[in-house]
Amino acid sequence: MATQYPLILVDASGYLFRAYHALPKLTNSRGEATGALVGVLNMLRKLIDAHDPEYIGVVFDAAGKSFRNDLYPQYKAHRPPMPDDLREQIQPLQDIIRAMGLPLLVVPEVEADDVIGTLATQAAEQGIQTLISTGDKDMAQLVGEHVTLVNTMNDTRLDPDGVREKFGVPPERIVDYLSLMGDSVDNVPGVPKCGPKTAAKWIGEYGDLDGVMANAERIKGKVGENLRAALDQLPLSKRLATIKRDVPLDLRPTDLAPAEPDRETLRTWYERIESRKLLATLNAEDAAPEASGSGERQDGDYDLVLTQESFDAWTTRLEQAELFAFDTETTALDYMVAELVGVSFSVEPGQAAYVPVAHGYMGAPDQLDRDAVLARLKPLLEDPNRLKVGQNLKYDMSVLARYGIRMRGIAHDTMLESYVLDSIGRHDMDTLTRKYLDRETVHFEDIAGKGAKQLTFDQIPLEQAGHYAAEDADVTLSLHRTLWPRLEATPSLAELYRDIEMPLVPILSRIERTGVRIDRDLLAQQSRELTRRIGELELAAYAVAGRKFNMGSPKQIGAILFDEQGIEPIAKTPKGAPSTSEDVLEQLADQGHALPRLILQHRGLSKLKSTYTDKLPQMLNPETGRVHTSYHQAVAATGRLSSSDPNLQNIPIRTEEGRRIRRAFVAEPGHKLLAADYSQIELRIMAHLSGDARLLAAFAGGQDIHRATAAEILGLDPEAVTGEQRRSAKAVNFGLIYGMSAFGLAKQLGIERKAAQNYVDRYFDRYPGVKDFMERTRAKAREDKYVETLFGRRLYLPEIDHSNQGRRAGAERTAINAPMQGTAADIIKRAMIAVDDWIQREEPKVRLIMQVHDELVLEVAEDAVEDTARHIRAAMESAARLAVPLVVDIGVGDNWEEAH
Known part of the structure; x- marks a missing residue:
């Protein structure tokens, strides 16, 4: 049984200050201060005993200034100096922590938050569940699927839902929330008189900090005046509030395994600080008898x-x-x-x-x-x-x-x-x-x-x-x-x-x-080709830059783009340097600059190589020569399956290089891969649930639904719809399912918000049944506090009637989307059961080898492909009875990419 949180990261400086102010100011017989020190050690022991982590990092702030002081000299300027009786406890505390065998980190020029943010991000990328022990609200920005906060003073935890409950905004908006409020303790400027409720309200209404700033003129009263007066300083506040997640470290999360404690050193320290409790615990551990006896x-x-x-x-x-x-x-x-x-x-x-x-x-x-x-x-x-x-x-x-x-x-x-x-x-x-x-x-x-x-x-x-x-x-x-x-x-x-x-x-x-069988040689060839292509991109980038440089160095890239080539910076890093993030490079590439495009291509191919073509062969089972994933039924709230080691749902398909990776998923000799994929299943479920006449007619007539939507809302004949118009209609179709606002649609399509709102309004004018369905669903969700799929699966919505508009709106979006996603999940599961029943009953020369999103992949003997395709289509299309036909697209090939 694995620990729930293999990695724990401790905000030790936060521990120290909280213990100092919350606990009695104890001293030993020598007159040395020990209260905060003993308090931190007890908190650490309680945390470790409760979770027994495989990895742990105890992180302190380094002495001296951080990069934020360079960015804003007044940062933390109002904080009083650390009391002498607190300062003298730091070094003994760190010595004891090291003697406990716990990895201790103190990184100059950054704060403990930044070190924790970097390690938590690295761990999340590896799928490691991480618990951050802190009382600092700023850390809520780090919370996600793999990261949870715990406050050991009151033993409360914050997962993504908890962050929304406490602050009124999701974790990804915490930085915007903090930027608007400012922080008097750290002397971070914000909007005067903008408290937590106001910040959450604005973000709920306008999406994020950029949306709030863009709509500053619409906000009335004194607080609106304060907002407009603060517009110039808000980007700085955001940089100050943003926790770094890319601090250069000499270790990774999996290097933080605790060592055996130095018991003699601990005993010496515990005797010096005169902590009877810590000594008693140490003595009990030393005296613990070995388990003995063999009775049954x-x-x-x-x-x-x-x-x-x-x-x-x-x-x-x-x-x-x-x-x-x-x-x-x-x-x-x-x-x-x-x-x-x-x-x-x-x-x-x-x-x-x-x-x-x-x-x-x-x-x-x-x-x-x-x-x-x-x-x-x-x-x-x-x-x-x-x-x-x-x-x-x-x-x-x-x-x-x-x-x-x-x-x-x-x-x-x-x-x-x-x-x-x-x-x-x-x-x-x-x-x-x-x-x-x-x-x-x-x-x-x-x-x-x-x-x-x-x-x-x-x-x-x-x-x-x-x-x-x-x-x-x-x-x-x-x-x-x-x-x-x-x-x-x-x-x-x-x-x-x-x-x-x-x-x-x-x-x-x-x-x-x-x-599923993997072609190791093909992956090795793709790795070689990617290496060659990556090298070519480097040479092309050097030619455009006029010199060699490290394409993985943001500092060198920034010097070339902004100093040597004179490109106008778009955004800045927390240190105030011009940013070379992926978003910035994308914008610069769209402006016609060659070097950013080359750097982006280089980054993309490098990631494909390290994540897929190099790694997949390492996952091959030596006995079977195949990759064996693990499917998880009890993870996704909507009922969808997920998978890990490898995560099949994340194998790329949108780029040519990504699709080539699927070519390495191959059939056994004498067999083919057959991929059966539901066509636009969630839109079909929307048509069924809403009963909208035009949607039902479009699907019943076998029309291209995105072209039909564009024709409806633009008043055109379907044949006259352009590719760009179809793309916009597709964004509207899927955007509505996922609860996208006009603001989000505008950003996705690169158009003005007003134009996006007009698009949405025209959609609902032409498809009134969809609008009625959404309104009915919201009302029923508020009454029941949950929504259901066609097959009775429930997703509970505790925030559907929350007083916070942003959180209530989030629950309403989920109420619309969950019945469609959940019903699609139920249908593919029913299809799997029907397909497997046929395989077990008839024993055809067929094996079901993958389930990815709305797709089933089977390995089929070459002489059984036609018969299999007929049975699979029949089983999948009859997995549910909807008001519109379920349509299954089937492809066959020697590899997954050909079949898909």
Whole structure:
């Protein structure tokens, strides 16, 4: 069981100030100040004990000024000097933290926020869940899918929804919010009299800081006057408030594994600062006895099964049980290489057992033979009438498949029960146990350790492993008995869970284990070609620049563009230098400047090479020669599947170089890849839900919907619609689904906001059913606090009637979009079930190997392509009955790019 937050980043300077001001000003017998120091150490220990991270960085502000002082000399000018009794505690505190084995970072010329922002951004790029421990509101700008804040003083957390709840704006608008308010503590100028509510209101109405500034004349009263007077200084405020995310560091997040503590040094320090609590904790750790004994009974009704007699008794109980919880313990998270170490099961809450079969540490007691245990369990596990429940049973299915066991009779999965009840939030066992059972469980790191020295499960002593494994089965059964009645209370949710989510579990397991074949040689060739092309771009850039330079150096690029070539800068960095960000380079390239375009092309190709052509071959399974992704059912709130390692949804398709990567996804010899993709499914769902006569007629007549929309709102014949007009109509069609405002549409199309608003108004004039549907949906969402898909999936909207206009508008956009995205997700899942049913029933020469967005990809024997295409089209087009036809586009090729 992995820790919820593998990486924790600590704002240690914030800790220090808060501890100093919040706690008593203690001294030791020598008269040395210790209060803030002891307070920080206790906060650190509490944080680490609560989360047991694999990586941790404790970050302090460096002494002296930062780049923000160069940008604005008055920055933090009003802050009083640090008290002497606080300053003298910093060095001892840092020495103790180092002795604890915790990585400590102090980077000159930047603030701790910037170091944390850089590490959090790097971690998010690697998909590492990160917890930032801070009380600084500025850090809310870092919150995202992979980054959460925690305030250890009151143990409150901020995820993206929490940021919206607290500040009234999403994380990506926090910098704009701070810029408008300013900061009297740091002496950051803002708009006088603009407080949190006003800042959030403006951003909610006008989108962002640029929108607020652009509409300054429309804001009435004294605060409007203040805003207009502050317009010139707001860009500076934004630069001061923006946390850097690209600080040059000598390490990466995964270099922050804690080391073994220096206990003697800690003892010396704890005695000097005279902290009885810290000494007692250290003594308790030193005195903790090694786990011992080999009795089979643990914690009353938890059995450690080491004898054939005990195993026989438990299998008899399993045979007699109407339903039992089942779990596996393995050597790895990768289902393709994980070896089975033991199995656990529970038949009644509080009654569970662990059967170890492969613990191999020195001194491990004799265990039952793995093959014999599996042979005895196989009939039970494969019997569809012996009902099982588990937490993420797809993983257990895949592991057992490696041992020749086809697990059936999967009745329930607690992860999916929770997900269907309420898709928002986490659905891991620890979270569910706390939420529904009000109970804390033993964490994997509690028994295995963490970091580079973490033990695999086969090396964990049975006394600890047995309790941990049996508890997992026990908790799973208890969770099911809590969650299933709640699902049954809403028949539509129970039906969705029973008919869509649960049948999908074995299908996804098969898809994952099948994998997709990769042409390693082709990827190597593409890497070589990209290397050559990257080199050519460098030479071309040198020629335009008139000299060689480092194309990865913003400083050198800025010197050439703005100093040597005299190009007018568009924006500045936090240090006040002309910016060379991607947005800036795009604008300069659009103005006709050659060098920015070359730099952008160089960056794009370099990213393709490092992310795909170089990395994909490293993901190949050596036994199968294929890539095996992991699909996730309980992540996306709308019901869509996601995938990781690799993330198939992110393989590029818009550029030629990106499409070439899909050519490396190939069929086995004698086979073809068949890609079946729903055509404009979300727009078809909109037509069905809205019942708009013109939309229904356009789809019924097989028209190009974007051309038909352009013709309707412009009053033209479809044949007269230009490509540009069709593109604009497409932006409107999809923009409305995703809740895009006229402001966003104007930005996307590069037109004035008024023109964009006219476009939207004309659209609703011609498609009144769509407008009526949106208004009805908003009203019903406000009444029910949730929206539903056609198949009963719910997405809850706690902010639909929020007093903050921006947050309420965000919930309303979700209310419009979620039924379409969620229904599309339900339809593709139903299609997968129908396709798999045909494959399992008829056993054609076909394998389902990928699901990406609204597309299914199959590997088909060459002589079965025509018959397969007919069956797949029929299955997918009949996956739902809509008021308009579902249309499936099918392509066939030797590789994914050809088929798509």
